[in-house]
Amino acid sequence: PLAYFVERIGGDFVAVNIMVAPGASPHTYEPTADQMKALSDADVFFSIGVEYEDVWLPRFEEINPDLPVVDSSEGIMRIAMTEEHQHEGETEEEHEGEEEQEEGLDPHVWLSPANGKVIAANVLAALSELDPSHTDAYQANAESLIADINQLDADIKQTLSDIDQRTFMVFHPAWGYFAHDYGLEQIPVQVEGQDPSASELAGFVDTAREHNIKVIFVQPSFSTEDAQAIAQEIDGEIAFIDPLAEDWLSNLQSVAEAFAAILAP
Numbered sequence: 001p002l003a004y005f006v007e008r009i010g011g012d013f014v015a016v017n018i019m020v021a022p023g024a025s026p027h028t029y030e031p032t033a034d035q036m037k038a039l040s041d042a043d044v045f046f047s048i049g050v051e052y053e054d055v056w057l058p059r060f061e062e063i064n065p066d067l068p069v070v071d072s073s074e075g076i077m078r079i080a081m082t083e084e085h086q087h088e089g090e091t092e093e094e095h096e097g098e099e100e101q102e103e104g105l106d107p108h109v110w111l112s113p114a115n116g117k118v119i120a121a122n123v124l125a126a127l128s129e130l131d132p133s134h135t136d137a138y139q140a141n142a143e144s145l146i147a148d149i150n151q152l153d154a155d156i157k158q159t160l161s162d163i164d165q166r167t168f169m170v171f172h173p174a175w176g177y178f179a180h181d182y183g184l185e186q187i188p189v190q191v192e193g194q195d196p197s198a199s200e201l202a203g204f205v206d207t208a209r210e211h212n213i214k215v216i217f218v219q220p221s222f223s224t225e226d227a228q229a230i231a232q233e234i235d236g237e238i239a240f241i242d243p244l245a246e247d248w249l250s251n252l253q254s255v256a257e258a259f260a261a262i263l264a265p
Contacts, residue, residue: 020244025221026050026107027193039063044130046072046123050107070126072119073109079180081106081173081191111243112177113153113252120145152249156182156256164265169208170217171227174243178252184259189216195226205233215239215262 019035020026029052031039039045040063047053047069061067081104109115124142128135166184168175173188189196189204196204207213214236216227227238241258245251 020050020052024244026052026244028052031056036063039067042067044068044070044126046070046126048107048110048119049073068126068130070122072122072126073115074118074122076109076115076118078105078107078109079176080104081176081188106173106176108174108243109177110248111175111252112181113149113156114181115177116149116248117146120149148249152253155253159253159256159260160184160263162265163260163263165212165263167211167213168215168217168259168263169204169211169213169230170241171224172219172222172243174219175217175241175255178255182256184263187211187213189226189230190222201226201229204230208234208236217241217258219243 019031020029027050029050036059039060042064045057045060045067047057049071057069061069110119120142124138127138131138160182167187168179168184169187169189171189173186173191175184175186178184179186187204187207189201208216208230214234216231216236216238218224218227218238218240220240220242221244224238230236231238239258239262241255242251245254
């Protein structure tokens with residue numbers, strides 16, 4: 001569901017390029033030369049609100065000034081990406097000051113089945129407006145996708161129904177919407193793109209022990225060094241979950257199963 005552009009081939013819309021490929025990071029991504037060239041022929045660009053778009057969308061519009069840009073995340077209620085846990089030894093005033101500095105809106109909107117339905121509806125509306133002769137086909141495809149998402153939501157709820165502990169630690173805070181939807185609490189090690197200092201790492205070790213956390217979740221595109229350091233101190237381990245896996249439906253189910261395996265009593 002990350003940003004992509006679409007062009008016509010033989011009169012029909014065909015999705016030809018997902019901007020941020022699986023395994024890449026939307027926080028540091030830069031378009032390739034081939035993608036920039038292909039954008040000159042695009043008929044619509046679907047954005048999603050990740051950081052690289054702030055810099056690159058104006059350049060895309062320079063390349064293709066008639067390019068419609070559709071915000072596929074429109075209507076999603078964005079949540080704050082704030083580290084709310086107070087580390088041992090930290091005063092309330094210090095904690096509140098850190099919250100003010102760390103607070104921002106979470107861009108990882110696609111990691112939620114509920115948000116996925118909003119994104120699907122926005123894409124449907126845009127394609128139907130741009131290509132009304134194929135509205136029925138777009139509508140049928142959207143309805144099939146929504147049915148799959150509803151089933152995914154039910155499956156995730158079932159998967160997480162028996163867990164006892166609801167707090168997990170993750171290196172990069174990508175899973176806030178997922179946690180919000182399913183009553184979990186995400187404790188991120190990295191906040192606003194910043195790796196922790198040595199003293200902050202010690203604080204995360206204390207936090208992990210406090211919550212009896214034995215697994216630190218990491219994603220493939222990030223260094224595991226800091227997560228490994230915490231895991232070593234708590235006699236734990238790291239586990240990989242990928243917010244950018246290509247098969248969105250099966251990936252969210254797999255992530256739910258990973259959480260359930262770790263958080264079950």
